[in-house]
Amino acid sequence: MTLPLGPRRLFVVVLVAALAGSWLAWRVFDRDPDPSVADVHPTAELIARGEYLTRAADCAACHNAPGGKPFSGGLAFKLPFGTIYSTNITADRETGIGTWSDDDFVRALHQGIAKDGTHLYPAFPYTSYTALSRDDAVAIKTYLFSLPPEHAPARPDGLTFPFNQRWTMLFWNLAFLDEHRFRSRSTLSAEANRGAYLATALGHCGECHTPRNIAFALRPSKEFAGTILQGWHAYNISPDKQSGIGDWSDTQVANYLATGHAQGRGSAAGPMGEAVSNSLQYLLPQDVTALVSYLRTVKPQLGEPGTAAPWAAEKTAGDPGSRIFEGACAGCHELNGQGRETPYAALTGSQTVNDSKGLNLIQVLLSGASLQVKGGTVFMPGFASAYSDGELAAVANYVIGHFGGKTGHVTADDIREGRSGAELAAISLNSSE
């Protein structure tokens, strides 16, 4: 009988197996446990705290579908390997989570496992929510259970094999789920630690703003370096002065978070607009300040140049982009981009117009923007259906050139690609339709 491997190779194989085994053991056992605790008794105070935390965690972003009741799910996520839908997290016993105990809810947020043992996909950001304290997770559940239960059956997923094999998430979690509660860092102030909790556990900012690896897991070394997601550019929010928000003042950052707009820095639109409308505008001022503090502490990340100084608009007569701008856009945005009727319409200084590729600009041109803030609704119509790809590319490049001071590189093909993600029907304020 011949041996398949020589002694040296056998040694290497055994060593690797031992290391892998140790690593596996480490991954399996290095976690904060979730001991079973009886369900808490709901009090008015707990519900109120839960409401605040639910907003801070922005559950609505995914669990509210347009036209549906709050938290009843149904929002579609188009992934490269198919479409999945958010679930009903109201207290409906049949179609929601009405039968779930506190333990069940905590397990979902911390481990990504539903009551019946099925694995959840990391589109649900349990990789961030795992850092939530049990108390906070239970407060959120208590608030959700205080709302009227809605009957809304889950929509079946449409994922291709092997991605529809949920049990394989076990391995993904082993590799990428850092199942620990938030721990304060001694290197950060108390305020920055609070900000870290708000950003990484509750607000899960990194789920959009941090790049992912090939397995679709976040890359911690690149925290807040910015990514492109569903056609939108979630910008670099690290303190890098060129590529990130390092040259923004604290007030500008705070205003942007709290109101969706910062003077000289532009307005939030698209998914960030929703984050402001649903979540950030409800944070207490001290929590906004804490977030800002934390943002200042992360490692600066290099990337595409960010916001530049305001640019004085020059008109190029006859250029099709300038023609469309003066007709359809200047009424709100003004020829010099300052935005007269509302500061939200100011274009100068915004990251959107400083991006030569114009990703977010394309989205906003196609679908418009709608920001619900305390003063009302800030609204821009979309122009997808009545303007051609070439026209929208021309306007985008005009805007980038005149308000961003850069050469825009938006092509008609870029617009065409952007259309598949964007709403083709114009946004209407007439919500009853």
Add this chain to the structure above:
Amino acid sequence: MLTLTINGEDRQLDVAEDVPLLWVLRDVAGLTGTKFGCGVALCGACTIHLDGQPVRSCVMAAGGAVGRKITTIEAIGESDAGAKIQQAWLALEVVQCGYCQSGQIMSAAALLAANPQPSDADIDAAMSGNICRCGTYRRIRAAIKQAAAV
């Protein structure tokens, strides 16, 4: 209670400050010369002046006009540019149905006040936000030039 200075007169108006100025002017102050056309700053029919600058009043919260000078079509003729514009409009018979013309005249008067010799490109830039369904654009352009020549 909002205090707004409209056409040189201080008016106390019982309305919340987030109501767009257009509706404060029309429905509360009773000045219906400023028109509603689209409600989303795409047509220019609602154009008024705020400290002499043209503004689409349908998307401007009335609170933002407090402490500033509001001028509407009813009083634009009292300004030099406004009077010239209105005269030229009549001389060239610009108007057809007339519904957009309050906004057109306000945009044109602001242009002329800021730029006494507007070129075609200047006129395009200042006026292309105002839609006219009756198609009076050529006459508007000619009338602005005529007013500038006075």
Add this chain to the structure above:
Amino acid sequence: MSETLATRDGPSVNRRAFFVGGAALVLAASLPMGSRIARAAAATFEPNAFIRIGEDGRIGLIMRDVEMGQGIWTGASMLMAEELDVGLDQVTADFAPPNEKLYANPVLGMQATGGSTSIRADWSDLRRAAATARAALVQAAAKKWNVDPSGCSVTRGMVTHAASGRSATYASLVPLAATLPLPKDAPLKDPKAWTLIGTSQKRLDTPDKVRGKTVYGIDVQLPDMKIATVALCPVLGGKLVRLADDAARQIAGVRDVLRLDNAVAVVGDHFWAAKQGLDALDIEWDFGPNAGLNQAQIVKGHADASSGDGIVARLVGDPETAIARAAVKLDAIYQLPFLSHAPMEPINCTVHVRPDGAEVWCGTQVPARAQAEAAAATGLSADKVTVHNHMLGGGFGRRLEAEYVGITASFAKQVPYPLKMIWTRETDIRHDRYRPYYYDRIAAGLDAEGRIISWTHKVTGSSVTARWAPPGMRKNGIDPDAVECAEETPYDIASLRVSWVRHEPPGVVTAWWRGVGPAHNIFVVESFVDELAAAAKRDPVAFRRSLLHKNPRALGVLELAAEKSGWGSPLPKNVGRGVMVQFAFGSFLSVVCEVEVSPASEFRLRRIVAAMDCGQAVNPDSVRAQLEGGLVFGMTAALYGEITLDRGRVQQSNFNSYRMLRMDETPPIEVHLVNSTETPGGLGETGCAAAFPALANAVYAATGQRLRRLPLNLPREATG
């Protein structure tokens, strides 16, 4: 002192005299602001429905036609002032009340302003009415002075008997004139004596419009009035199922929430409160049978129907046999979309329903229908419904519909106060009544000399006439509008068959849109004639010229347009010139359009040249203005106009998705008028109809690509 709505001033309704009688001496009760006080005021001479000469010097002209920007108040006033021998500055124009008997447009057979028929209807009627009135006043003077009427002349309302040196104003003659029988057959003025007709007069309505003083329907203000906006079921045929309005009622300024079986209105102190309230409603609709309707189904419905034979509108010779002999044969399918009107003044109406009657304030092209709608909605008899008409902020055919009056009245009868209903622009576009979709099959054959020896044109589309004016349908079932300018073209065609397949698409109501039948058929005919010219390898102007030898006036405008546009002279790269010619609405028009097509296939209008023979022009400047305006309106639709449906709903909503031509896209437009003394032809819709083929043919000249679908859009056309 603070001002709330409750203490605001009364209505800014135009003062007008209120007439209560026929052609006799009448007492006039005038209406000061906010109150009605009958006074024994000035007596009036009313020789007919149109003219009111007051003892107080007022010369009132009752306008049968509604002023919507087309200038008809000035034109009609010029006709009457001319024959009355008064200055245009001496007359006051007023709206005619609803009265089909007195104010029906004889061309249309009903009280309506539209179809470019006003000046054609007024040309004889109003001049005769005025001539008769003048003759009656002269008769009175002659009787008073005991002289021969033929010795009297009139200047600016002053009758003078030259021989005796006596004179009297019309005003002073009113009591006597009213007692005498009206003269018959009063002669019309000799055209050589005209001082107004044929000259460019200043319009009566524009001074107020320029000062922002004109009160449009949307501007009406009344004591205790409240303002509403409305949500109509997004799908035609649907119903309201459930409404939760608690959140709406909490909003500051919201006064009430009203419902109908397919609509909900929120009432507020001001429009914004009503709108915020509307947005806060939780409405559940049963969308009804049209909920799944989409554009592909609508197009397919028309395409399928178009294979039917339809009804023959006109048959000359035997085109099916003739085509066998043709040297050149061509056939094509043309498609035209639904179109929305989008007047700048969105749809609105104010109604006050009281137990004893109702009042309606609106802008309408059909006052009697507005009255009837309000009567039907309130259950009152029509004579209890007063309609106050206003200057229209654009009609274009939209305000030939009065359904919004009925809707407003249905809401208004639920409340005691005057209710002003304003539609948002989104509702205005989504709940419009649209120009029909058309699917046209056309084929022709030319002989070796390029003459058209066979021509068949089958139109498939909805019938507006069948719904809007059933007596207008022909006995053989043809809707004349569907084949207008298809069954008759300016050209010499040896044999032709024009037929129509009636197809009613679900989910929309179709209606009159500026240009009506001609705006549809002339696009098809003039594009196809251009295709024939290309197939025959002939220049488009030369080809048409050869077909117009029996139609000198059409030929005349073609030649004029070709000459003034420099037809045949070289053009820069990527620029093309297109030509078309039409006889529509009684007038002859030829338009040449220059368009530049960019490498990305975007169109830029460079120049438009129009040559018009409308017969005797009443106010030449008005003719130019109508042509300029109509061309812009038509070019807008030719480039961008399209209403499409998905899930039963109209997809377009505001000017971001229903796009308008703007000033920086509007080229120079030159209008050349042929001096003519022929009977006046219509104007308002001519330019609009001409725009579509002029542009399509220019695009062909620039690119070699024939576009058979509107709106004209190369990339979209290329991808189907």
